[in-house]
Amino acid sequence: MENRINKEVLEVPMDFRIACEAFGIQVADFLQLLIDHFAFVNVFAAEDSVYDLVAKGLAEAEDELEKMGGYKTNYSYEDSAGQCFPLYKQLFKLAMNRNYSWNAKRRRARKTIDKLFLIMSSKVKIRPTLYLDEETPIRLNRDFRIWSMIHNCPAIPVLNAIMQRVSLADLYARVHLDETEHNPILGLYLRVQSGYGDLADAGHINSLGFKNFLCDLQEFKMRYFLFYRLSDRIEIYRDRFLENYNEMNKTTIR
Structure with a gap:
C-alpha cells in the first residue's frame, strides 16, 4: 500500500482504475x-x-x-x-x-x-x-x-x-514469483471480476481490445522471467499494464 492517503477527496489510483476498467467494471x-x-x-x-x-x-x-x-x-x-x-x-x-x-x-x-x-x-x-x-x-x-x-x-x-489494495501489477507479480499475501479487498475484486454482482460490461468483455489485453497478459510470466525481484517485476508489469490499458481504450474508441 502506498504511504500517502488523501484524506480530503476520493482519489482513484491508476492501478485501481486499470484493474476495474480493463475488465469492464466502473x-x-x-x-x-x-x-x-x-x-x-x-x-x-x-x-x-x-x-x-x-x-x-x-x-x-x-x-x-x-x-x-x-x-x-x-x-x-x-x-x-x-x-x-x-x-x-x-x-x-x-x-x-x-x-x-x-x-x-x-x-x-x-x-x-x-x-x-x-x-x-x-x-x-x-x-x-x-x-x-x-x-x-x-x-x-x-x-x-x-x-x-x-x-x-x-x-x-x-x-x-x-x-490502494487492488493492483493487477502487484497481483500478477506476486503470483508469478510465488510471493502472494493475504489481501481481502483483492479477494473481493477477484470475485467481482469473475462475475459477482454482474458489474462487468458484456460489450467490453467481448471487444477486440479486451481480448488483446488478455493475450498479452498471458505472456507476462515468460517474457519477464529474468526480473526475479518482486519490486522490479511489479514496476515492469505496471508499465506494461498502463500501455495495454491505453491501447485497449484506443481500440474501443475506434
Whole structure:
C-alpha cells in the first residue's frame, strides 16, 4: 500500500482504475458494491462470503490509517455507552448464533442497527453520500456510517486506502514469483471480476481490445522471467499494464 492517503477527496489510483476498467467494471460501481456489502454484524464473526471480505478489508484500512496518525479514539459516545453496549451485545450474540444463516443474521440485525444509528448520529453527523466526481454519488449505508463513527475513520480516507489494495501489477507479480499475501479487498475484486454482482460490461468483455489485453497478459510470466525481484517485476508489469490499458481504450474508441 502506498504511504500517502488523501484524506480530503476520493482519489482513484491508476492501478485501481486499470484493474476495474480493463475488465469492464466502473470504479463507482465497485465502490458502491463494497459499501452495500458491509454489514456491521459481520465484524463480530467470520464467514466465507463477500461480506466477510469487506469487513476484513475495512479493518486493514483502519490499521493503515492508524499508522499514518491523526485518527484517535472517539470519546464523544462515552455518555451513550449505557445505551450502546446492550446493542453491541445483541449483535455479538446474533453473529455467534449458529441457528441462523448469515443472511438471516443480517436481516435480524437491521432493527438493532437502526437503534444504534439513532443514538450515535445524535452525537456525530456523517454525510450519507460522497461524490467520486460532480455527477457520481457513492451512498454510505447505516452499517458503514456506524463503523466509521465508532472507529473515528472518515469514509474518504478509508475508501482511498482500500483502493490502494487492488493492483493487477502487484497481483500478477506476486503470483508469478510465488510471493502472494493475504489481501481481502483483492479477494473481493477477484470475485467481482469473475462475475459477482454482474458489474462487468458484456460489450467490453467481448471487444477486440479486451481480448488483446488478455493475450498479452498471458505472456507476462515468460517474457519477464529474468526480473526475479518482486519490486522490479511489479514496476515492469505496471508499465506494461498502463500501455495495454491505453491501447485497449484506443481500440474501443475506434
